[in-house]
Amino acid sequence: MTSYPQRVAENVLPLSVSGELSEALKEWYFTERTEDHEVATESCELCDQEQLRYHFEIENKNTRKRLWVGSSCILRFNVAVYENGLVLDKKSAERKLNKHIAKMRLDACINSLNALAKKEQNPILDSALSYYQKNKCLTPKFAFVVFWRLDSQKFDYHPSFFKISLKRDSHKRDLANMPTDRVHLIWKALSPNQRKMAIKLGHTEPST
Ligand SMILES: [Zn+2]
Incomplete structure (x- = not known):
């Protein structure tokens, strides 16, 4: 069994420019696209966590590769969440993601x-x-x-x-x-x- 950070690295590094996990994660941002799968059957393409109902799309600004992930991973790995062109701090990012869930x-x-x-x-x-x-x-x-x-x-x-x-x-x-x-x-x-x-x-x- 592979460890959690290792799984994340295996998923994100091949789609990023940097070969180092924390640097690579800085290349990613939330695209504002979400999907409600109605039942909790999806998995997070970043950490492989299963039983997700809501997917949030993130994109790499360099490679333009995209992943469907859980909102908790966006927060855990500080994936950039924007509002009016500015990156939100963690609290505001969480509030914004929760708003997306409320809307869905x-x-x-x-x-x-x-x-x-x-x-x-x-x-x-x-x-x-x-x-x-x-x-x-x-x-x-x-x-x-x-x-x-x-x-x-x-x-x-x-x-x-x-x-x-x-x-x-x-x-x-x-x-x-x-x-x-x-x-x-x-x-x-x-x-x-x-x-x-x-x-x-x-x-x-x-x-x-
Ligand atoms: Zn995840």
């Missing part, structure tokens, strides 16, 4: 919601879809209908990718008045603070 998750949610609305021809789902596209979040009531229908249709989706808004008093009221089994259905989409709020409003945590 939002798109995945919109795709499942879109497919569901097409399949069911239900006006509530059409409204939920336009609400989600406009606000990038669902109301608690919309979330319940969406998750219930996605489950019934056996759609493969991640409830935690959906965001729920509780900013308006009417949304808080809706959550308070919702039967607890419905709140449990949308639980995974609630943030830690929203879960605390749900408990304060009289609901319990799901048992599993």
